[in-house]
Amino acid sequence: MQVPAHVEYERATSVEHALSLLSRPETRVVAGGHSLIPMMKLRLAQPELLVDINGLAELAFIAKDGDQLRIGALARHADLLDSAVAGKCFPIFHDAERVVADPIVRLWGTVGGSLCQADPSEDLSAAFAAARATAVIKTPGGERTVPVREFHLGPYETVIGRGELLAEIRVPVKPGTGSAYEKVSRRVGDWSIAAAGAVLRLNGEKIEEAGIGLTAVGAEHFVAAEAEDYLRGRPADQDTFTQAAKIAAEHCHPAADQRGPEDFKRHLVAELTTRALRRAAGRAAP
Numbered sequence: 001m002q003v004p005a006h007v008e009y010e011r012a013t014s015v016e017h018a019l020s021l022l023s024r025p026e027t028r029v030v031a032g033g034h035s036l037i038p039m040m041k042l043r044l045a046q047p048e049l050l051v052d053i054n055g056l057a058e059l060a061f062i063a064k065d066g067d068q069l070r071i072g073a074l075a076r077h078a079d080l081l082d083s084a085v086a087g088k089c090f091p092i093f094h095d096a097e098r099v100v101a102d103p104i105v106r107l108w109g110t111v112g113g114s115l116c117q118a119d120p121s122e123d124l125s126a127a128f129a130a131a132r133a134t135a136v137i138k139t140p141g142g143e144r145t146v147p148v149r150e151f152h153l154g155p156y157e158t159v160i161g162r163g164e165l166l167a168e169i170r171v172p173v174k175p176g177t178g179s180a181y182e183k184v185s186r187r188v189g190d191w192s193i194a195a196a197g198a199v200l201r202l203n204g205e206k207i208e209e210a211g212i213g214l215t216a217v218g219a220e221h222f223v224a225a226e227a228e229d230y231l232r233g234r235p236a237d238q239d240t241f242t243q244a245a246k247i248a249a250e251h252c253h254p255a256a257d258q259r260g261p262e263d264f265k266r267h268l269v270a271e272l273t274t275r276a277l278r279r280a281a282g283r284a285a286p
């Protein structure tokens with residue numbers, strides 16, 4: 001199939017307008033369209049109405065606001081990669097964006113679309129999970145917030161309901177934090193075979209808080225929770241990182257596919273988690 005089925009199209013002029021259109025059944029938001037349009041061509045998605053949110057400039061921002069980094073759902077991958085404030089607070093986002101697809105996808109694909117697509121191989125889902133971000137969802141009655149760690153219900157499924165719109169992602173900025181993302185793919189611009197993101201908050205040499213996100217390896221909510229528990233309160237050194245990475249590799253659920261067998265993916269998780277933790281610790285400024 002190369003041509004999507006017949007679909008109605010409306011261009012939203014405001015968030016309120018988008019929400020009212022989204023209250024209709026079988027309606028989907030289109031942002032960058034890099035995931036949705038191919039799925040429509042393959043008849044994996046067959047909405048009756050597309051609500052185009054590309055005119056909603058109020059959703060296309062990246063800013064530090066007090067102790068939070070705020071990223072609008074319509075910020076493009078390229079905007080996040082170009083954002084100095086995002087790179088300063090969370091180098092993990094720049095690491096991840098450098099390896100998301102290619103420049104064409106990054107120019108048009110959006111941060112919100114990445115999260116809402118809920119593809120198990122989406123790099124930003126793991127990066128935001130590691131950073132303990134919160135999703136802000138506009139609803140017919142106002143708005144609600146959901147931790148990114150609870151946002152994905154499974155592959156291609158999120159908590160966003162009918163008549164709702166992801167508006168922004170908020171990430172807590174805390175002193176003493178460093179972060180990094182490491183990915184291995186078959187070729188430049190490809191999806192992950194496996195990837196790992198780490199966010200560490202240090203107090204001297206001690207780990208106060210740890211976030212580990214895993215991509216494409218069947219980690220529940222993209223998180224390596226057992227490894228995070230192990231890290232808390234321990235010294236930020238190579239032995240600790242190696243052991244935590246081993247725990248992360250043991251507890252994820254990679255599936256054998258054209259990108260490699262299960263044991264190879266577990267090996268990658270251990271290696272990439274170690275590297276991400278080491279780089280995150282090196283970047284943690286007091």
Ligand SMILES: Cc1cc2nc3c(=O)[nH]c(=O)nc-3n(C[C@H](O)[C@H](O)[C@H](O)COP(=O)(O)OP(=O)(O)OC[C@H]3O[C@@H](n4cnc5c(N)ncnc54)[C@H](O)[C@@H]3O)c2cc1C
Pocket residue numbers: 028029030031032033034035036037073074077099100101102105108109110111112113114116117121122123124160164165166167189190191192
């Ligand atoms: C060739 C190619 C290679 C790629 N490689 C990678 C890669 O290596 N790593 C990676 O992480 N990603 C990769 N991607 C995926 C890319 O990052 C995502 O497709 C893209 O960013 C999704 O964003 P979008 O704006 O295009 O979403 P769309 O396709 O417009 O939408 C995707 C889904 O999200 C919903 N949606 C979008 N915005 C909202 C919103 N604000 N509120 C509620 N629902 C919303 C839509 O209804 C749809 O269901 C690749 C894509 C392509 C085409």
